[in-house]
Amino acid sequence: MGVQLGDYIPKKIIDFDDLKGKRLAIDGFNAIYQFLSSIRLKDGSPLTNKRGEITSAYSGIFYKTIMLLENDIIPIWVFDGEPPKLKSKTREKRRKLKEEAKEKLKKAEDEEEKAKYYKRLSFVNRDMVENCKYLLNLMGIPYVQAPSEGEAQASYMAKKGDVWAVVSQDYDSLLYGAPRVVRNLTTTKDSLELIELSEVLESLKISLDDLIDIAILIGTDYNPKGVEGIGFKRAYEMVRAKVAKDVLKKSVENYEEIKNLFKNPKVTDDYSLNLRLPDKERLIKFLVEEHDFNYERVKKHVDKLYNLVISKTKQKTLDSWFK
Template identity: 70%
Template sequence: MGVQFNDLIPKKEIPIKYLSGKTVAIDGMNVLYQFLSSIRLRDGSPLRNRKGEITSTYNGIFYKTIYMLENDITPVWVFDGKPPKLKEKTREERRKMREKAKEEFTKAKEMENIDEMQKYAKRMNFLTKDIVENSKKLLDLMGVPYVNAPAEGEGQASYMAKKGDVFCVISQDYDALLYGAPRIVRNLTATKEELELIELENVLNELGISHDDLIDMAILIGTDYNPKGVKGIGPKKALEIVKSKNKELYLKAVENYEEIKNIFKNPKVTDEYSIKLKKPDKEGIIKFLVEENDFSMERVQPHVEKLCKLIEKKTKQVTLDAWFGR
């Protein structure tokens, strides 16, 4: 879901080349959901293999990774660990929304209303444990690094960006700003939309607030840990409040305020990760995509060859840079 202050955040359109030569942290769960929403059949249903298992995410990972490498971008995926207890309400609300969407999708299907089917199919998105684990398996086979966060993936990705190990966090949400990520890039996984660069320093300067104020704004509006926020407060009102002398009066109305703020200020993170690409397992990729998930051999084979050449080129360049001290 993410915090809802889209209209207040200054953004800058950038070309894909802006990220060339850079390593980026991908908010894994967020981007997998994007693949589930966008890679679909005409009726809105996701791609599936002959066993009925969803394969949209594997399609997205495989082809988008190659697209990034073609543009000299090194992706590092970051996956969620155990969520904070305060997220339970949000998870339950999402479950109810999916159940409602399933009911509406069934009705639309009976009426043969394609537009409605597409709309509700997207709201039925759910990442099962198998989808996530198989996504990691595919990344392993492709030689692409990923990190298992102790808790929230966005917190881990933001930590890596603050350390300078990655240039930015790739996500459609703005929550990484709350964790202190210096930069977010949106729309990298989209097909036609321009990339959007959001810089934390620019956001704070434009709004005339501190990072603490930004977190307080989000809490007043509503986060994954207090989804309803404070009644009657939207983004503009929240901005006014955090700039006023009465901020504390409003924040007192937020249950678990200190605990929520601490999640953003001191996320659980790990330093045990690698951001290096490895040699892909050609046979393993083909077995996973073609034999196990019914992808087209004719289409997959040349892309596997391309992947291997791109990673070989990348790893050679890294070795040369290290050798010459660049």
């Protein structure tokens, strides 16, 4: 869900050429939800294997990763760890919305209506996430296990300069201090958008601290309702008038704790960003034999992946030789 800042911050339309040669940290959970929502059959139902297990996420990760490598972009997938306790209200709200969609799906009559409720039922479970990590491991693609919030970890890596930007549909990475956020990279329809934190703060004439306060006033995953009656414009006016903190301290329970989750999140330096050669045999077995993907298509893309990784690791060796 994330904080709703999209209508009030500057964005640039970019294309794949602008991302060439760059490492990008992809918010794994956010991307998986995108795949579950977009990779579907005509009636809106997700892709499944013969056992009825949803495979849309594996399709998205496999083909999207190869497409990014073809465009000279190295994706680093980042996965959530244990969520902060303050996120429990948001998680419960999402669970209820899915239950409502499940009941409405039973009553839906036409295909369009069914497709709408199928998308709302997108659900990421532990087995799916572990299979996504296993798939990336077989592909030789780096992934990072965050100790807590994936966006916080990805933002930390971007601040360190280990990656150029965070890829997410949400805007929360800005609150964690990510210098750049790229949107729509894991979708297929919309133009790529680049948001730069420095431009956001300069255009609004505020600090990162102020931006976090605005977010808490209008509502974050840690306080989803925000402060009643306050939207972005009023929150912005309060920050500019230097009264936001007083209002927040009086109106938002756990204000200091929420703010600290953005300013000092749990992160780790325990990760490697190196590409490895894919395990072609086990990769084909996982996708084709275990999850019923088309052999010819998978084999073609596995060979393509292998050649892409070979070329990139050779180039890295050459670059280090001439430095």
